[in-house]
Amino acid sequence: MKKTKLKTILKKIFLKYGLSNSHSSICSNALINAELVGAYGHGLSRLKMYCDRIKKKLINPKPKIKIKNISSSIVHIDANNSIGFVAADIGIKKAIQCAKKTGIGLVAIKNSGHYGLSGYYAEKAVKKNLITMIYTNAPPAIPPHGGLKSLFGTNPICFGSPTNSKIPFILDTSISKINRGKIRVAARNNKKIPAGVALDKNGKPTTNAKKALEGVQLPIAGYRGSGLAWMVDILSGVLTGGNHAGRVKDPFDDFSGPQNIGHLIITFKSNLFAKNFKKRIKDNIKTIKRIPKIKGTKKILYPGENKFSRFKKNSNKDILINKNIYSDIKSLLKN
Amino acid sequence: MKKTKLKTILKKIFLKYGLSNSHSSICSNALINAELVGAYGHGLSRLKMYCDRIKKKLINPKPKIKIKNISSSIVHIDANNSIGFVAADIGIKKAIQCAKKTGIGLVAIKNSGHYGLSGYYAEKAVKKNLITMIYTNAPPAIPPHGGLKSLFGTNPICFGSPTNSKIPFILDTSISKINRGKIRVAARNNKKIPAGVALDKNGKPTTNAKKALEGVQLPIAGYRGSGLAWMVDILSGVLTGGNHAGRVKDPFDDFSGPQNIGHLIITFKSNLFAKNFKKRIKDNIKTIKRIPKIKGTKKILYPGENKFSRFKKNSNKDILINKNIYSDIKSLLKN
Numbered sequence: 001m002k003k004t005k006l007k008t009i010l011k012k013i014f015l016k017y018g019l020s021n022s023h024s025s026i027c028s029n030a031l032i033n034a035e036l037v038g039a040y041g042h043g044l045s046r047l048k049m050y051c052d053r054i055k056k057k058l059i060n061p062k063p064k065i066k067i068k069n070i071s072s073s074i075v076h077i078d079a080n081n082s083i084g085f086v087a088a089d090i091g092i093k094k095a096i097q098c099a100k101k102t103g104i105g106l107v108a109i110k111n112s113g114h115y116g117l118s119g120y121y122a123e124k125a126v127k128k129n130l131i132t133m134i135y136t137n138a139p140p141a142i143p144p145h146g147g148l149k150s151l152f153g154t155n156p157i158c159f160g161s162p163t164n165s166k167i168p169f170i171l172d173t174s175i176s177k178i179n180r181g182k183i184r185v186a187a188r189n190n191k192k193i194p195a196g197v198a199l200d201k202n203g204k205p206t207t208n209a210k211k212a213l214e215g216v217q218l219p220i221a222g223y224r225g226s227g228l229a230w231m232v233d234i235l236s237g238v239l240t241g242g243n244h245a246g247r248v249k250d251p252f253d254d255f256s257g258p259q260n261i262g263h264l265i266i267t268f269k270s271n272l273f274a275k276n277f278k279k280r281i282k283d284n285i286k287t288i289k290r291i292p293k294i295k296g297t298k299k300i301l302y303p304g305e306n307k308f309s310r311f312k313k314n315s316n317k318d319i320l321i322n323k324n325i326y327s328d329i330k331s332l333l334k335n
Numbered sequence: 336m337k338k339t340k341l342k343t344i345l346k347k348i349f350l351k352y353g354l355s356n357s358h359s360s361i362c363s364n365a366l367i368n369a370e371l372v373g374a375y376g377h378g379l380s381r382l383k384m385y386c387d388r389i390k391k392k393l394i395n396p397k398p399k400i401k402i403k404n405i406s407s408s409i410v411h412i413d414a415n416n417s418i419g420f421v422a423a424d425i426g427i428k429k430a431i432q433c434a435k436k437t438g439i440g441l442v443a444i445k446n447s448g449h450y451g452l453s454g455y456y457a458e459k460a461v462k463k464n465l466i467t468m469i470y471t472n473a474p475p476a477i478p479p480h481g482g483l484k485s486l487f488g489t490n491p492i493c494f495g496s497p498t499n500s501k502i503p504f505i506l507d508t509s510i511s512k513i514n515r516g517k518i519r520v521a522a523r524n525n526k527k528i529p530a531g532v533a534l535d536k537n538g539k540p541t542t543n544a545k546k547a548l549e550g551v552q553l554p555i556a557g558y559r560g561s562g563l564a565w566m567v568d569i570l571s572g573v574l575t576g577g578n579h580a581g582r583v584k585d586p587f588d589d590f591s592g593p594q595n596i597g598h599l600i601i602t603f604k605s606n607l608f609a610k611n612f613k614k615r616i617k618d619n620i621k622t623i624k625r626i627p628k629i630k631g632t633k634k635i636l637y638p639g640e641n642k643f644s645r646f647k648k649n650s651n652k653d654i655l656i657n658k659n660i661y662s663d664i665k666s667l668l669k670n
Contacts, residue, residue, distance in 0.1 A: 073408060074438050076608045103409050106439050108608040131574065144623050146632035151623060159566045161573075169569070171562040203629070221555035227506040227638040230623070231494045234504070238496075238619050239466065241609040245622035266601065273411045273443040274576040284573050287580035288479050288486060288565070294538070297481035303562040 001319050003032060013047070013332045017054045018061030023086050030085045030116045035319050038310040041181015042116040044321065045188065048328040049252050050083060058258045059083050059113055065090060073102045077109040078241075081258040084115030091265050092121040092134075099130050099267040107265040110241035114138070114251055114261065118158035119172035119307065125267045126160040126168040133266040134158040135235040137242065139250040139259075141180050141217045145226035148203060150216045151246035154180045155232035162270050163285060163302070164278040170304035175229040176217040183209050183217070184252070188324060236262040336654050338367060348382070348667045352389045353396030358421050365420045365451045370654050373645040376516015377451040379656065380523065383663040384587050385418060393593045394418050394448055400425060408437045412444040413576075416593040419450030426600050427456040427469075434465050434602040444598040445576035449473070449586050453493035454507035454642065460602045461495040461503040468601040469493040470570040472577065474585040474594075476515050476552045480561035483538060485551045486581035489515045490567035497605050498620060498637070499613040505639035510564040511552040518544050518552070519587070523659060571597040 007028050014024035027050070034043035053059040063082035067090070069075055075094045079087035091109045098105025115121070118134040125132040138153025154174040161169040174180075177197040186193050186209035198212035199205055206212055219225030237244025242262020249259050271277040289300050321329070342363050349359035362385070369378035388394040398417035402425070404410055410429045414422035426444045433440025450456070453469040460467040473488025489509040496504040509515075512532040521528050521544035533547035534540055541547055554560030572579025577597020584594050606612040624635050656664070 070607060071438055074603075074607060103406055104439060104441050106603060106607075110608070131570070143626070144635050146628055146635045147623075148627040148629050151626060157563070159570075161566075161569050169565075171566050173559045173562060220559055224508045224555055227508060228492070230504075230637060231496075231506050234496050234616065234619065235466070235494075238615045239605065239608055239612065244615070245619045246626075268409075268441060270574065272405060272409060272441075273445070273574055277574065280573045280579070281569065284569065284580045288482075291478070291486060291581075292483040293481055294483050300479050300481045302565060 001321055003036075003315075003319060006032060006319055006321075009329060009333070010047070013051065013329070016333075017051050019054075019083070019086075020062070023061075023083070026089045027083055027085045030120060032319070033120055033311075034116050036311050036314045037117070037307045038314070039117055039179075039181070039307075041179055041183075041185050044325045044328075045181070045185055046114070046116075046251075047325070048332060051332050053113075053251060053255070054083075056255050058255060060258075063087075067094065073098050073104050073106060075105070075107045076240075077107065079109055079112040081111050081113070081260070084113040084261065087112035088115040088121050088263060091263060092124050095132075095265040095267040096125050096128050096130065099125070099269055100128065103272055104268040105130075105265070108240040109263040109265075110260065111258070112242070112261045112263055113259045115263065117172060118156050119160070119170040119304070121265070122158050122160035122170055122172070123168055125265075126162050126170065129162050129270050130267040131162075131270050132158075132160040134160075134263065135232045136263045137233050137236045137244060137248055137261055138180070139248045139254075140246045142176050142219045142226070142229050143216050144230065145219075145223040148216075149246075152219075152226070152229035152233055153248060154217065155229045155236075157228065157232065160304075161281065162278070164282040167308045168304055169281075169285075169302050170307065172303070173220075175219050175225050175232065177220055178217070180213075180217065183212050187213055189322075235264045240264060336656055338371075338650075338654060341367060341654055341656075344664060344668070345382070348386065348664070351668075352386050354389075354418070355397070358396075358418070361424045362418055362420045365455060367654070368455055368646075369451050371646050371649045372452070372642045373649065374452055374514075374516070374642075376514055376518075376520050379660045379663075380516070380520055381449070381451075381586075382660070383667060386667050388448075388586060388590070389418075391590050393590060395593075402429065408433050408439050408441060410440070410442045411575075412442065414444055414447040416446050416448070416595070419448040419596065422447035423450040423456050423598060426598060427459050430467075430600040430602040431460050431463050431465065434460070434604055435463065438607055439603040440465075440600070442600040443575040444600075445595065446593070447577070447596045447598055448594045449596065450598065452507060453491050454495070454505040454639070456600070457493050457495035457505055457507070458503055460600075461497050461505065464497050464605050465602040466497075466605050467493075467495040469495075469598065470567045471598045472568050472571040472579060472583055472596055473515070474583045474589075475581045477511050477554045477561070477564050478551050479565065480554075480558040483551075484581075487554075487561070487564035487568055488583060489552065490564045490571075492563065492567065495639075496616065497613070499617040502643045503639055504616075504620075504637050505642065507638070508555075510554050510560050510567065512555055513552070515548075515552065518547050522548055524657075570599045575599060
């Protein structure tokens with residue numbers, strides 16, 4: 001399907017579910033971006049879920065978002081259970097404004113929901129020459145080290161930096177061995193997941209995606225990964241006023257209340273300390289790319305390059321829509 | 336040896352090497368703390384190295400440290416090749432001041448050196464009820480993903496948070512599978528290192544500590560660990576004006592110039608957004624500790640608890656000084 005056609009359809013759906021024109025546009029763009037970068041677990045596979053949650057009044061299609069300017073650098077946003085895309089869009093805009101004005105911006109958001117890819121928002125700030133860090137929590141997927149119950153989300157750590165080229169440095173890494181979205185897509189399509197990334201509900205290793213969703217995902221790097229996930233839970237949950245300690249509801253399975261996800265955004269000017277930052281980052285990347293490579297590696301890539309390539313490649317093509325999603329779209333347009 | 340006696344001896348050595356009384360005290364305290372928390376790779380095993388570098392004029396014992404207040408929240412420090420402990424001590428104090436005054440502090444330091452444990456400084460800010468993030472780069476130890484040459488340091492990520500108890504949450508995790516300091520201690524004592532943490536200079540797995548120091552250490556979590564190490568290189572090196580892209584000199588082996596390590600500190604008030612932060616973090620930790628545990632795990636511990644226990648246990652005992660270090664101390668007092 002053509003991007004423009006898909007956007008028209010998505011907007012139509014969000015408008016039908018009560019979102020404003022501009023909010024519908026924000027959501028549609030975020031979903032299409034996820035498809036274009038190949039992050040299918042954050043794209044159209046979630047469309048029906050968002051609509052279901054709006055219908056059940058767990059996502060507020062007409063949120064009264066409260067923005068509290070604590071200082072010219074610090075902002076607290078109560079997203080009033082808006083769809084996550086809208087909350088994150090406002091959050092990153094405020095963070096950019098603060099950093100442009102004072103050098104640094106710190107924005108905390110509560111009462112939000114799943115917003116897709118952190119890197120999508122980081123990119124917006126990086127394009128304004130800002131260093132950007134974004135933290136968000138997520139429904140339970142990973143146990144703390146030594147624990148037998150999922151409690152932390154996949155809790156991504158996102159970091160972005162300008163590179164003096166059109167391809168930004170965007171590290172957007174989940175703390176789980178694989179992304180929960182990918183397991184969802186596998187479950188939906190009856191595909192297996194790699195070995196060693198998840199345990200079933202009895203604590204046994206599994207490659208069955210559905211069983212993995214009922215069990216626990218494994219963190220990267222053992223106790224260190226568990227510590228990083230805990231850090232993200234504090235930054236995005238405890239600190240912001242969002243849910244934490246395993247209380248973020250799974251958006252697909254748990255309709256007992258809104259998610260109240262929290263996000264934390266830190267941005268600052270890249271040339272605050274070294275005025276020749278652009279030259280320095282260019283030299284950094286060039287030097288690192290030049291070192292000897294292991295057999296089979298053609299190029300050393302920085303985080304974000306692969307995603308950018310996929311985006312570029314896919315932007316010139318029609319967006320492939322699988323059967324399940326096509327039927328979701330058809331029924332959402334009807335109902 | 337008694338702590339007080341050790342401190343007197345260490346101060347005497349640093350004074351002899353030209354440091355001021357207060358700087359000698361700062362350095363001695365940091366080294367003793369590393370011994371007390373059991374981080375031997377950051378303690379007395381480095382004493383001779385610091386003195387050697389002072390003697391060779393690579394560490395400046397009488398630094399003229401320049402502090403530039405960019406705003407009431409943002410500070411840039413040129414440490415003038417001071418010993419890292421002194422630069423970090425000033426850095427964390429400035430970061431605390433900024434956060435206390437404006438809610439947030441961002442401090443970048445360049446022309447510094449190895450400062451021991453990031454967590455030691457984070458603790459100082461956490462005690463003032465601040466959330467703290469500290470990044471520092473280090474001599475090449477880890478190759479970028481796909482590379483055959485060490486280039487990134489062990490580049491620790493440090494995060495601290497108040498807990499409403501006397502034991503702070505301090506995550507201080509190196510991006511290498513094991514700490515380079517531990518490999519140094521093993522090499523010094525002719526001990527083996529665990530399998531799977533390092534390759535020799537030909538790219539072959541090794542458990543020989545000396546060969547590992549000549550080769551490359553492996554990052555946690557493959558390409559994700561490599562991305563995190565790259566992030567730390569940008570934050571602490573490219574951004575601050577410090578060395579980066581593999582140019583930080585190994586303090587033990589490379590006497591061709593000063594290290595010019597960079598550090599970046601971010602601090603902010605923990606109660607900026609949720610006024611009941613203390614209650615929230617207490618609830619977070621309590622909830623997480625209560626979940627079912629895997630066989631053999633008695634308690635779920637948060638990052639920092641183990642270190643705190645070691646500190647408490649060791650604080651009541653004499654500090655054990657091994658033969659090699661004892662001979663270092665004797666010769667440093669003489670020369």
